Amino acid sequence: MADECLICEKHAGRGELLAPMVWADESVVVTHRGADPTGYGPLGYLFVETRRHVESWDAMEPDEVAIVAHTAWAAARALRAELPVEHVFTAIVGRRVPHFHQHVFARFRGTPSEVDWLESPLVAPERSASEIAEFATRLSRYFT
Numbered sequence: 001m002a003d004e005c006l007i008c009e010k011h012a013g014r015g016e017l018l019a020p021m022v023w024a025d026e027s028v029v030v031t032h033r034g035a036d037p038t039g040y041g042p043l044g045y046l047f048v049e050t051r052r053h054v055e056s057w058d059a060m061e062p063d064e065v066a067i068v069a070h071t072a073w074a075a076a077r078a079l080r081a082e083l084p085v086e087h088v089f090t091a092i093v094g095r096r097v098p099h100f101h102q103h104v105f106a107r108f109r110g111t112p113s114e115v116d117w118l119e120s121p122l123v124a125p126e127r128s129a130s131e132i133a134e135f136a137t138r139l140s141r142y143f144t
């Protein structure tokens, strides 16, 4: 664990990024974005993260790349199976927290065309923290 890494803290079950767990194994962790301070958050926004502290996609070992790619694929399929999505986007950015994390998020059917792809979560249906946790548990069956 790297000192003061928010994602390592999250994997240890604490810290400001703590979020509902979807699935995890020895090398990858999948969580659903949690509720914000209002108690609500957008539905259909997952993070695929390496359990090991590695800063970027190109710094990963080949076996990590394979499991992360497979897991992101499973995450997209899970969202499409459970939600009325128009599209499932994925992005690797990593400008704020230097621990590999891949965003996988839904754009719901009916999202106005003028809403940019990156802003899709801003207009996604919102759910309470407990509803998000329940949904995260439901998604776990799509990962093996």
Ligand SMILES: [Zn+2]
Pocket: 001, 002, 005, 006, 007, 008, 009, 052, 053, 054, 098, 099
């Ligand atoms: Zn870390």
